[in-house]
Each structure stands twice: as structure tokens, then as C-alpha cells.
Amino acid sequence: xxxxxxxxxxxxxxxxxxxxxxxxxxxxxxxxxxxxxxxxxxxxxxxxxxxxxxxxxxxxxxxxxxxxxxxxxxxxxxxxxxxxxxxxxxxxxxxxxxxxxxxxxxxxxxxxxxxxxxxxxxxxxxxxxxxxxxxxxxxxxxxxxxxxxxxxxxxxxxxxxxxxxxxxxxxxxxxxxxxxxxxxxxxxxxxxxxxxxxxxxxxxxxxxxxxxxxxxxxxxxxxxxxxxxxxxxxxxxxxxxxxxxxxxxxxxxxxxxxxxxxxxxxxxxxxxxxxxxxxxxxxxxxxxxxxxxxxxxxxxxxxxxxxxxxxxxxxxxxxxxxxxxxxxxxxxxxxxxxxxxxxxxxxxxxxxxxxxxxxxxxxxxxxxxxxxxxxxxxxxxxxxxxxxxxxxxxxxxxxxxxxxxxxxxxxxxxxxxxxxxxxxxxxxxxxxxxxx
Amino acid sequence: xxxxxxxxxxxxxxxxxxxxxxxxxxxxxxxxxxxxxxxxxxxxxxxxxxxxxxxxxxxxxxxxxxxxxxxxxxxxxxxxxxxxxxxxxxxxxxxxxxxxxxxxxxxxxxxxxxxxxxxxxxxxxxxxxxxxxxxxxxxxxxxxxxxxxxxxxxxxxxxxxxxxxxxxxxxxxxxxxxxxxxxxxxxxxxxxxxxxxxxxxxxxxxxxxxxxxxxxxxxxxxxxxxxxxxxxxxxxxxxxxxxxxxxxxxxxxxxxxxxxxxxxxxxxxxxxxxxxxxxxxxxxxxxxxxxxxxxxxxxxxxxxxxxxxxxxxxxxxxxxxxxxxxxxxxxxxxxxxxx
Numbered sequence: 001x002x003x004x005x006x007x008x009x010x011x012x013x014x015x016x017x018x019x020x021x022x023x024x025x026x027x028x029x030x031x032x033x034x035x036x037x038x039x040x041x042x043x044x045x046x047x048x049x050x051x052x053x054x055x056x057x058x059x060x061x062x063x064x065x066x067x068x069x070x071x072x073x074x075x076x077x078x079x080x081x082x083x084x085x086x087x088x089x090x091x092x093x094x095x096x097x098x099x100x101x102x103x104x105x106x107x108x109x110x111x112x113x114x115x116x117x118x119x120x121x122x123x124x125x126x127x128x129x130x131x132x133x134x135x136x137x138x139x140x141x142x143x144x145x146x147x148x149x150x151x152x153x154x155x156x157x158x159x160x161x162x163x164x165x166x167x168x169x170x171x172x173x174x175x176x177x178x179x180x181x182x183x184x185x186x187x188x189x190x191x192x193x194x195x196x197x198x199x200x201x202x203x204x205x206x207x208x209x210x211x212x213x214x215x216x217x218x219x220x221x222x223x224x225x226x227x228x229x230x231x232x233x234x235x236x237x238x239x240x241x242x243x244x245x246x247x248x249x250x251x252x253x254x255x256x257x258x259x260x261x262x263x264x265x266x267x268x269x270x271x272x273x274x275x276x277x278x279x280x281x282x283x284x285x286x287x288x289x290x291x292x293x294x295x296x297x298x299x300x301x302x303x304x305x306x307x308x309x310x311x312x313x314x315x316x317x318x319x320x321x322x323x324x325x326x327x328x329x330x331x332x333x334x335x336x337x338x339x340x341x342x343x344x345x346x347x348x349x350x351x352x353x354x355x356x357x358x359x360x361x362x363x364x365x366x367x368x369x370x371x372x373x374x375x376x377x378x379x380x381x382x383x384x385x386x387x388x389x390x391x392x393x394x395x396x397x398x399x400x401x402x403x404x405x406x407x408x409x410x411x412x413x414x415x416x417x418x419x420x421x422x423x424x425x426x427x428x429x430x431x432x433x434x435x436x
Numbered sequence: 437x438x439x440x441x442x443x444x445x446x447x448x449x450x451x452x453x454x455x456x457x458x459x460x461x462x463x464x465x466x467x468x469x470x471x472x473x474x475x476x477x478x479x480x481x482x483x484x485x486x487x488x489x490x491x492x493x494x495x496x497x498x499x500x501x502x503x504x505x506x507x508x509x510x511x512x513x514x515x516x517x518x519x520x521x522x523x524x525x526x527x528x529x530x531x532x533x534x535x536x537x538x539x540x541x542x543x544x545x546x547x548x549x550x551x552x553x554x555x556x557x558x559x560x561x562x563x564x565x566x567x568x569x570x571x572x573x574x575x576x577x578x579x580x581x582x583x584x585x586x587x588x589x590x591x592x593x594x595x596x597x598x599x600x601x602x603x604x605x606x607x608x609x610x611x612x613x614x615x616x617x618x619x620x621x622x623x624x625x626x627x628x629x630x631x632x633x634x635x636x637x638x639x640x641x642x643x644x645x646x647x648x649x650x651x652x653x654x655x656x657x658x659x660x661x662x663x664x665x666x667x668x669x670x671x672x673x674x675x676x677x678x679x680x681x682x683x684x685x686x687x688x689x690x691x692x693x694x695x696x697x698x699x700x701x702x703x704x705x706x707x708x709x710x711x712x713x714x715x716x717x718x719x720x721x722x723x724x725x726x727x728x729x730x731x732x733x734x735x736x737x738x739x740x741x742x743x744x745x746x747x748x749x750x751x752x753x754x755x756x757x758x759x760x761x762x763x764x765x766x767x768x769x770x771x772x773x774x775x
Contacts, residue, residue: 076752079643089643099486108488225513286521290528378476381516381525387476391484391516393614394477395491396752400641402618 074397107228120154159218161211169196224302228383237371248317273315286380320362324355364424460671472498473531476516479637480747493746494535496736509735535662549666553676558759560654562632574653578603583625593656681729684771685738692737
């Protein structure tokens with residue numbers, strides 16, 4: 001039988017064939033290009049047109065941006081340099097950035113004190129570390145708590161006693177809470193609010209002035225009038241972000257609460273603040289308040305702006321968080337109640353962690369919008385980066401400059417906003433619990 | 437001033453006790469510096485340099501007033517104001533003096549309750565056109581597209597002028613002067629109109645300024661001057677007579693170069709002596725030291741020197757004196773006598 005087979009079949013392969021590479025057009029780059037860029041005639045045409053458009057945009061920008069004019073001291077010198085090189089004068093003049101970058105970053109902050117805002121930024125980032133990433137040793141949390149006072153001292157200067165005495169108020173509150181919580185929770189909360197308030201209103205200022213008189217230790221004071229440029233945007237933006245998150249969460253809880261007055265007050269606050277454009281609130285802060293305040297008070301304009309921006313953003317955050325709260329299934333609330341948790345416990349342990357996780361993209365989105373909205377302060381005469389662009393262009397050296405300054409400022413804002421967006425993605429991934 | 441502590445804590449940084457009360461001079465003296473409102477940036481009139489030091493034609497008026505009061509031209513803080521915030525800043529007491537190329541008009545002087553203390557620049561609205569357009573008079577602009585800043589008096593003046601001359605135009609609305617420059621250069625409009633000083637400054641930034649001309653017609657009166665709050669005449673007098681001192685100094689031939697010599701001993705011109713305080717007691721009459729005018733003039737020179745340094749013919753802006761020459765040279769500057 002064995003040879004029958006050999007006679008009926010002319011050829012039998014005895015070894016396995018080696019695996020063949022797929023045809024060139026079905027593999028690697030060629031396949032990717034075929035499938036993604038040129039699958040049909042229409043797509044092929046669109047691809048070519050798009051590539052052409054991209055090429056035109058990029059090459060124009062690069063030709064414009066690549067310009068050895070870093071050392072020019074005025075626009076006319078720039079034009080001269082470019083003419084000597086035989087380049088078109090429609091090319092970027094980067095001398096303005098070299099000349100004014102410090103002003104764009106720090107505004108009118110005294111130039112020998114530029115290290116202070118720089119250190120303040122490092123303190124800010126370090127202080128935010130444990131809050132944002134949560135992988136730091138526990139003692140570092142203490143640094144985070146101290147960082148706002150440190151930053152205040154670095155930016156505004158003055159005797160060190162003021163931030164210290166204010167910080168002491170928080171300490172008093174904590175101590176009062178600890179002491180009275182053995183008696184009664186509600187009493188403890190009230191006492192922990194009232195004692196620091198009384199202390200701040202009555203004691204802290206005289207105490208700070210007295211200490212400053214006895215031991216004048218501190219940094220050279222800088223007025224907030226002298227703040228400007230990107231530093232002003234960061235001061236307004238970061239303060240408003242940090243303060244508006246807790247305020248917004250409280251407002252959202254208030255709006256979702258069963259207590260009649262609390263709900264209505266929250267609704268009224270949110271709707272009024274949200275129903276009016278930010279620029280109107282800024283004009284209110286800068287113009288109307290001047291008339292309402294008693295003559296003789298000169299309420300710091302930067303501070304007024306920070307308060308307005310904080311309230312504005314808190315209203316938005318409240319709505320974002322409310323969305324998160326309604327997305328938490330009703331069973332979670334009921335489960336928390338059935339465990340016998342109090343309202344605050346159930347919020348803190350069950351509801352808010354879930355609600356906030358859902359709200360992360362919305363919250364970060366609001367913050368990015370808020371940060372960019374800080375440029376609106378140019379309309380009330382504060383010299384933020386955009387306001388400074390106008391001032392810089394008003395000097396005879398740089399009058400006529402346009403895009404270079406905007407490109408520079410756009411880059412600064414892009415870095416800040418893009419990092420916030422990336423952080424939000426990171427946080428979402430880290431907190432992802434479902435669908436694993 | 438009783439401050440609550442929380443309030444104090446928050447505002448410690450930026451607070452000085454400025455008051456909108458009657459005795460502005462006392463407040464300014466107690467504070468130790470003058471708060472002067474300027475623009476957030478206008479070429480030649482006010483702009484910070486790379487070190488954040490304000491410079492310009494309006495800025496020098498502020499410095500002169502500060503020098504008249506304190507003998508120190510740097511005893512002044514500049515508060516950048518926008519078109520919207522400038523008047524509130526002044527009436528609320530945030531600033532003591534507004535030198536922000538503001539046009540002196542009836543309603544601003546009366547209804548808004550300010551006092552203009554004089555005119556430091558006589559401006560007027562003009563047109564700039566490319567030479568290639570072949571236009572030599574604004575009356576030839578029939579059917580032209582005009583770049584015009586919205587919401588300004590220039591817009592109204594333009595409409596009035598074209599209607600009075602029975603010609604038509606197409607407005608191209610723009611927001612800021614910088615945008616106007618860009619649009620005009622990009623050919624979005626045949627002509628750009630704003631104050632003539634602004635047009636000159638704009639033209640100076642062009643790559644080929646000689647390709648553009650300013651038309652001879654000036655279609656509006658824009659007397660620009662510093663102003664103070666209505667109701668404190670003593671303070672208004674100080675600002676007014678400081679400005680007059682700068683103008684008179686030019687007329688009398690007092691410059692920053694020869695002022696040391698002229699104020700050292702009485703000269704044989706009694707008005708110079710009265711102005712520089714070597715004779716008479718003019719300073720005491722306005723509550724200042726007797727060398728107030730000398731200090732004001734030493735701050736930045738006389739009117740002519742300030743003009744030449746900031747916007748004059750040797751600067752890139754290159755404005756001629758024109759209406760802003762002394763009355764003896766056919767201009768409108770005319771200081772009342774110091775007597």
C-alpha cells in the first residue's frame with residue numbers, strides 16, 4: 001500500500017514551508033499608508049490636499065519664526081538686520097522677547113526681587129504635590145499646609161508675623177474643635193468657626209503689628225499694584241482655583257440639600273453669578289465697589305478681582321459637581337443612610353468620592369477656562385500679559401510689533417493649560433475602578 | 437482708619453489710605469507720593485520701558501506735579517487706566533490726577549464733575565492714506581473704506597464730516613489702534629482715521645513710512661489735558677499752575693540746562709524771578725515751597741523740552757509743534773502771567 005500513494009501523487013512536500021512575509025502592500029508602513037491615507041480615490045485626494053495645506057502652514061510659520069533677530073533692540077534694527085541677511089522684513093523680530101520677557105513674566109515687580117515669585121512658584125508646585133499625587137510622605141502634608149502662608153510672604157513681603165498670626169488662627173480652630181468634640185459635635189464645629197474669626201477680627205492684627213514692632217523680621221514689602229504679567233495671571237488663577245473648589249462643592253451640596261433656606265440661597269447665588277458675564281463682575285469689582293465702599297478705604301484692586309473670579313468659578317464648579325452628585329446612583333445614598341452614617345459622614349465617605357471622580361473632566365475644564373479668563377483683567381487696567389503687550393507696543397522701540405508677543409504669551413498659556421489637561425487624564429486613569 | 441484684621445491681612449499688600457476727601461494736597465503729602473492715572477500704553481504719551489519705568493508726554497506732566505509738591509519727580513505712582521475705568525478711578529479717589537490724553541469736553545467738565553486744568557496737547561482727527569491711492573484731500577475720499585475705532589468720538593466725527601461734505605464711505609470697524617495698523621497695512625481699508633498724533637506714531641512704525649501720507653484736513657478739535665476732581669480748587673490750582681509753569685518756562689527761556697544758573701540768584705527779569713522763587717512768595721499762595729516751579733521744571737525740562745523728547749521731530753513719532761507752539765510762535769500755548 002505504501003507505494004500506491006507514491007504512484008498516484010506526483011509530488012509530496014516533506015518539510016514544512018517557512019512562514020512567508022505578507023505581500024509588501026499588506027504589511028508595515030505601506031499597509032498603514034494604504035489603509036489610512038489612500039484607501040479610496042476620494043480619500044487619496046483629500047490626503048494630498050491636506051498634506052499640502054499642512055506644508056504651507058508649517059513652512060510659512062517656520063520661515064517666519066526662524067529669524068536670527070534675538071539681539072535687536074528695536075523694530076527698526078530688526079528690519080535692518082533682516083535686510084542685511086536678504087530676508088523678507090515680514091519675519092519675526094524676537095528681540096522684543098529678549099528685551100521684555102522679564103516684564104511679561106513679572107510685570108512691574110522690582111527686578112532685584114525676581115527670585116521671590118520664582119521661589120513662590122516652586123513652593124506652590126511642591127505644596128501641591130501631595131494634594132495632586134498623594135504619593136508623598138505624610139510629613140510633607142505639613143509643608144503643603146504651610147505653603148499658602150509662605151507664598152503670601154514671598155510675593156507680598158512685609159514682616160513675617162502677619163502670615164504667622166493668621167496661620168495661628170487655623171491652629172486655634174483645630175485645637176478648639178478637638179477640645180469641644182468630646183462634648184458635642186455641633187458645638188465643636190461652631191466653636192471651631194467662631195474662635196478663629198474672633199481672633200482674626202480682634203487680636204491678630206494688633207498682635208502682628210506689635211510683634212513686627214518688637215522684632216522687625218521680614219522681607220521687603222511689594223504692593224500688588226506692582227504685580228503684572230504672567231505672574232498676575234498665575235496669582236489670580238491659582239488662588240481662584242484653590243478657593244473655588246471647596247466653595248463650589250459646598251454650594252453643590254447646598255443646592256442638593258433638603259434644607260429649604262440652604263437650597264434656595266445656593267440656587268440664587270449660583271444663578272446670579274452664572275447668569276452675568278465675568279467681565280461685568282470685573283467691572284463691578286473695579287468700578288462699582290469704589291462707590292459703595294466708604295471714602296478713605298482703598299480696597300486692593302487685585303484682591304477684589306481675586307474674590308470676584310473665585311465666586312464666579314465657584315458657581316460653575318457647583319454646577320459641575322451637582323452633575324456628579326446626580327450621577328451617583330440613589331442606592332449609594334440609601335446604602336449610606338442604612339449604615340447609620342450621618343449626613344457629613346455619608347457625603348465624605350460614600351457620595352463625594354464617587355461624585356467628584358465623575359466630575360474631574362468638568363472641573364478641570366472649568367479651571368482651564370478660568371485660567372484663560374484671567375486675561376480679561378486687562379479691561380480694568382491691570383497689566384496681565386495681554387495688557388503688557390499693549391504697553392510694550394506703545395514704546396517707540398517696539399511700536400508696530402504684533403505677532404511675536406502674542407506667540408510668546410500663547411506659548412506660556414498653552415504650557416499651563418496643557419499640563420492641567422494632562423493631569424486630569426492622569427487622575428482619571430488612576431481613579432478608574434470599573435470596567436477593568 | 438480702623439481696619440479689621442481679616443481685612444487688613446488680605447489687603448496689607450496694596451493699601452495706602454487714599455481718600456476722596458476735600459484736601460487732596462494734604463492726603464497726597466501724608467501718603468508721600470502722587471497717584472497719577474495714565475493710559476495702559478500709548479506711543480509717545482505713556483508707556484513703561486524695559487525696566488518698568490513709565491515714560492511719555494503725559495507721564496512727564498505727572499512727574500512735574502509730583503516734583504512741584506515733593507521736590508522729587510519719582511514721588512509718583514502711575515496707575516494704568518483704560519477708557520472705561522479712567523473716570524471712575526479719578527472720582528473715587530484712587531488717583532489724584534488723570535493725565536491720559538483725555539479730550540476736554542463740556543459734559544466731562546460739567547456732568548462728570550471734573551475740572552480740566554489746561555491743555556497739554558492740541559490734537560485733532562486726521563486721515564492717513566497710501567501715496568499710491570493718489571488722494572490729496574479728505575474730500576476726495578468719496579466711497580472709500582475707512583478703518584475706524586468703534587465707540588469713540590472719532591467715529592461720530594467721521595460720520596459728521598462725511599455727511600457735511602456730502603460724500604459716502606464704508607466703515608471697517610476695528611477695536612484697537614494695533615488692529616487698525618494691521619488692517620490698514622493689510623489693505624482692508626483705503627484710509628485709517630484717528631487722532632493725528634496717533635496717526636503720526638502709527639506711520640513711524642511702518643516699514644516704508646514715506647509711502648503713506650497724512651491728509652491735510654483735521655476734522656475735529658481734541659484738546660487733551662490733565663484733569664482733577666471737581667470741588668477741590670486748591671488741588672486743581674496746583675495742577676493747573678504746574679502745567680502753566682512748564683509752558684511759561686519755555687516762553688521765558690528757562691530750560692533744564694540753565695535753570696540752575698537762573699535760580700541761583702535773581703535775574704533781571706522779574707517774572708523769571710517770581711516763577712523760580714527768587715523773588716516774591718508765589719509758592720506759599722498755593723501751599724507749596726517757594727521753589728515748586730523750579731522743581732517742576734527740573735523734573736523734565738520746560739514744555740518744549742518735554743515735547744521734543746517724547747513726541748517731537750527728533751523722535752520716531754516726529755510731530756511738529758503746530759498748534760502746540762507758544763503763542764509768540766503762532767501756536768495756542770499761552771500761560772497767564774506769574775504775578
